[in-house]
Amino acid sequence: MIESYQNARTASKTLRFPGPIVEGGFPTPAPMISGNRFLWICLPLVVAASHAADLPPAAERFDFQRDIRPILENSCVSCHGPRQQKGEFRLDSSEHLRKGGENGAPFANGKSAEADFIHRVARLDADEAMPPKESQALKPEQVGKLRAWIDAGAPWPEGFVIRDTTALELTKADLAKLPPAATRQIDFVKDVQPIFAGACYDCHGPKHQEANFRLDHKPTLFAGGELGAALVKGDGAASTLIHFVAGLRPEGRMPKKADPLTPEQIGILRAWIDQGADFPDEASVTIEDKRDHWSFQVPAQAPLPQNGESHPIDAFIKDRLSHEGLDFSPAAAPTSLLRRIHLDLTGLPPTIAEQRAFKSDEVDKAIDALLSSPHHGERWGRHWLDAARYADSDGYEKDKPRINHFYRDWVIGAINRDLPYDQFIIEQIAGDLLPKVTQEQIVATGYLRNTMLNEEGGVDPEQFRMEAMFDRIDAIGKGILSLGLNCVQCHDHKYDPISQEEYYEIFAFLNNDHEAQPRVYTPEEHQRRANILRDIAAIQTRLREETPDWEAKLAAWEDEWRAAAKPAWTVIRPEVDKNATGGQRILPQPDGSFIAAGFQPTKSTTVMRLKSDLKGITGFRLEMLNDLNLPANGPGRSFMGTFGLSEFEVDSTGADGKPAPVKFARATADLQAPEKTKVHPLFNEKEPKERYFGPASYAIDGNPDTGWSSDLGPGRRNFESVAVFTPAAPVDGTNLTFKLSQKIGGWNADDLQAAQMGRFRLSATTSPAPSADPVPPLVQAAFAVPREQRTPQQVATIFSQWRRVAGKRHPELAEKYSKATAEIEALWAQHPEGVTQFTLMAREEPRLTSVLKRGDWLKPAESVTPGVPAVLNPLPENAGDDRLTFAKWLVDRRSPTTARALVNRVWQAYFGTGLVATPEEFGTQGEAPSHPELLDWLAVDFMEHGWSLKHLHQLILTSRTYRQDSRVTPELLARDPDNRLLARGPRFRVEGEIIRDIQLSVSGLLQLDIGGPSVMPPAPQFLFEPPASYAPFPWKEATGKDRYRRAVYTWRRRTTPYPFLQTFDTPEGNVACVRRTRANTPIQALVALNENLSMEAARAFAQRILKEGGSNQAERLDYAWRLTLARPPQPDEIAALVPLMEKQRATKSGPEGETAAYTLAARVLLNLDETFTKE
């Protein structure tokens, strides 16, 4: 669809889904074969063997660890492994397997249908069948898996060895070698335990449990380890333990790392087992079952304590207070409470009007109003943005700007409309997979994409995709589950019952996505866009109506295109010169295309070399392709998905061995090539000069300032496109060097100034005089559908293309059609630009996930399928394996930690410390809850009230606990310095953002606009330039109202955090943060006193006092106090301040003295502890 007939229904769909469907209905790029090392997809086989027809069919796919290893392990290695090598054949390692046995190689030519191995396991000949016993026969599916495996070349993970876990059948001769059993009565504690302690505990004791076996713990000793039971009570000679210490096991003698046991010691052990292996319970260590830990139990509500408190929160708090011999403090003064609820619910101090309107007996009403305020989302969204590690830049070295505010605004909006928390999580984890998905739900997946992105020169993009994956799991662990998961990346959790394998099972849920960047629009832009598309459709409808035979004409045009001779193109796959990509990675794909990734230079010449046996090449074709991992689907890498090809050059080495440049006669592109267009101003060089995008000929004009592009302007920047370069004379060279020169970028590669090619494919032809097919790929795709089966959209796509040529073909239509085309072009010019956002989009071909040894992405071990830690709630029966399943699992009612985690963090925000002081960690290493029953009661109540955050807020705010006075008495300070028992109200410094908002609000400068691009308030410019910043960053200090926006909208650059906010402990957004530190430092004092905007606020505040505060000093100071602290000043406060004001007043005369006096007062007020504090 370039322009199309869109009825109202499709238009409304357009509004909701601006992804690939709308932007011209991109065909989804062909699914790519997974680059994974251990997934093989098998092609159908040509069966050649005589009785192959009797074989079960080869499976479509297999996974070594999941499918092959168990077969070999259970059915083969006991006879063809370390212990026995029947037929001189063993298959416990790749080397042995390939060596074969006395019957030769098991599958000599690699074709499963002909493999002796398969014939045997399929039991084609009963005499040669394997395993020999009929009862042990493999199932047909297993044979199918083995076939698929052999057909793929029998891949085997490097160094992997299959262990023989079957019971050991020792011969009588073996057993005769055992030292004799002791003849006396054996005492476990005196005789046996010392042997264990000296020889075994190092590897099978408290620290290590090799083979999952330990001997200091009675139940484990009797249960055995990975190799099965260690003891046969009453029969020492039959016990594996004895075989091990006697050195009869193929795995080697135990202990491995110490001296062998003496025959006497072995005799003691034998006798102990013979005598019944008595192990007194008290001699055993006890192991706490970590699954019993409180946070792994599904929360349940305990009955409310009956202590006269009717509010559930108060009942629990009072319960504990009474135990401690304490009681609640009196209720806070209404003015204090008013400021408290304002700071808590909107992060803004109450205005004078709000203070006047407030009635002390109507606190609940004030709370309701604040909960409905649009500023509530700004305040509470910020907490989530910490957990979501929100930032407006990439991080790492380049730390490029990232346009990310749609996600931030989604969070604020979701909080404002009280999107149920379970839905809030589902949309962020898997919004793109929801039915009838909306743009907002796709934007929500930005949660997972808020990871840092390293695009410094020379990086391997896959390495940093893996880093991002680790970060995503960390964020989910900390932010949603309150479980620290990142240590499980490298090894089993040391303290909690979560295994490394389970970590990678979670990983597997998240590993199957494109790192997509669709274009998104604001509601206004959507409306504008819909109007434009509707108007274009109307013009085309009119044209159709005025051209009654349009269908016949169109069909004729199509038929002509079909009949026209087309060059035969051969895809060529030149090798990329890694030294000549400008630091970019140009990654070859299975379909012959290349995808550029990693660092993006502003200017580069990619060099590629090809040894070719094509003779007489008459043309080269360059296809620019879409890809879901490119901005706006590409085909370029610029922030708009565009590219510019300055020059297309080929050197050919002829028979004389000398390279010579190929001279091109012409360059053509499909009909979509743009006309001469000035490059986007962002791509300007430091000294701007005239540079243009335009037709393909620009790529052979020798001028680096002009280049070919497929960018047709807003709304049409991202089409696939084709150019053909036709040499003046056929090229015979056997060595071809391609130089793709891309020089149309700006000067700063660390900004959004580059526009390199994103995905492309090269082909060559020897057909005579080739040129680019005038019909663009999108229209060809519509042609490919049989005429009668085309959708109205496909017809519209074709029609709009024909419209461009109709005038030439039918002179009678020329005027009308060119006029219509001009109208349509004028409409397109008004199309909104939109921005791209980081989101996730599921891949069709899932990646295989493996456990990574020590968390190293280059060391994959056994593969895993999606799953969840067993200690948490189970997945539902027949659960799928996509992100949506995982998202729903996270917010399952049976999740033991999800609701608790959220409730705890809300509590933390209100009271300074959570009911669990370690909100990031509920595992055994976290702190125990101060009020476990309250935590659970709130968690269950939260879920029962539809995961409504506003309900939770209301519950807390209506409690007596919350409304207490926050005064600290020396007794209380001594008894409970951290106020964990809550015998007083919360009192602590507000967050950095709120301090800023208070300054701006009090001074009257604050702009209350909600949402939109992040803003750049004043900051020292040198911070954004080398050598303070690695890269120059375009910090354009806002001069208009954006200078005074709420701090939640301040641009967050990861490597240069905004100084004011950083000083007040605002996190950088590099990793998830669910608990900010609250330091109190001299640097904070310097900033609050001297920073530009702080001073600007003080001056503005002074002016405001003078202007609005009344006619005399007493009134004015009263006004100033109320604005800042929502209370009147005390006489002693006035007495302290006035002399200082007098001093300033005296330094200057008249109004200047007055200004100085009030500037001092304003500055003092803005720096008070009380001003920064929620009391």
Add this chain to the structure above:
Amino acid sequence: MKHLTELLEEQRRFHTRRWFFRDCGVGLGGIALASLLGQDHALGAASLLAGQRPHFTPKAKRVIFLFQGGAPSHLELFDNKPELAKWDGKLPPAELLRGYRAAFISPNSTLLGPKYKFAKHGQSGAEISELLPHTAAIADDLCIVKSMVTDAFNHAPAQIFMSTGSQQFGRPSMGSWVTYGLGSENRDLPGFVVFSTGKKGASGGANNYGCGFLPTSYAGVPFRSVGDPVLYLSNPEGVDDSFQRDTIEGVRSLNQKRLGLVGDPEIATRIGSYELAYRMQQVAPEAIDIAKENPDTLALYGAKPGEASYANACLTARRLVERGVRFVQIHHEAWDHHGGLTKGLKEQCEATDRASAALVTDLKQRGLLEDTLVIWGGEFGRTPMVQGGNDGRDHHPNAFTMWFAGGGIKTGQTIGESDEFGFNVVSDKIHVHDLHATILHLLGFNHEKLSVRAQGLDFRLTGVAGEVVKSLIA
């Protein structure tokens, strides 16, 4: 091991104690004057950030880290490889490259002979490049380690790794660990100061001197050698000293009334912070004012007052450690010579060699070198293989050189060896974790015990690795 909450609590208790015993009821003027006159040593021992009890007697009390960001070529500066010259233009032996990943180049690129000559220097006979005549002149004061290895080979991860002991962001940096461990000796200056010189900023930015999950008080404070030394240190335009003092006096007086009313010790801390900020305003400009140095000292460093330069930062670093600053990190990001190696190295050596050596000499002359540890080095080394034409080298994590001086280091020696190409370490391999363990050891801490509990885990600078390198220690 210490819990984070404990840490914050400790800090608060300290402030409270200090406030009650000293500041309560005393006007600001008196306090400020006394401390400005340098006569206020009543609380000298109980410094603002008291630090932890060292595990054993420290050999070094402070650290200056001359971080050569971008990674200087060990092959042109310290690790003389005559054999590499013979292999110039030839492909490296295949076995050398097995499993090797390079950042930009195809590993199978030709070798590039060293661009500069070496000579032996000092009694120790240390081999040092002709590019570093001043460093060569102090060879016997150095311990040169040619066997450093690291885990990362892209700049940001490798610099974060060198700075924080982890490639994961969000961990405290070495400077904040040291300040946390030892506290600060000067109440009027930050304990951990950072300079950024060179051509660019640190790759990875503020994370190289961040405090991670430690309180903000332990974060590195960026200083500048021109303009305001600390951000927002100067009074805003139109605010003179009397206005500033009156403002702070007003804040103090009203805060004190509030403290009397609501009793929260946090208010006492806030009063202390404002007082300290005011003192920092007086003290910091003087501390960085190198114009006060005599001309010989300026000449020794090649420092010129009023200029933003590495030399000025080195001289300022000395002034700061003299005043009790615990950790100074100078981040000089200028060594990423993928191309233009010959010229670029020469330029950067000219910009840094004299001052690096002068710092060691100057500290020695003043008797400070004994307990000041000076560290010189980048985040990794560079490939013996060429990048581009014939004048560049790629990133290389398998072998690089650093040097150390002062603070309990056994100087006058060269430790470790790389192979004939300078590609792999063949003896005395020292991993970044080992380096961190050794630095903490010199400062009196067992790296396995200096830990902070956060996120349910005991974090340490060395993660779960690191061994003290005995041979480095005198």
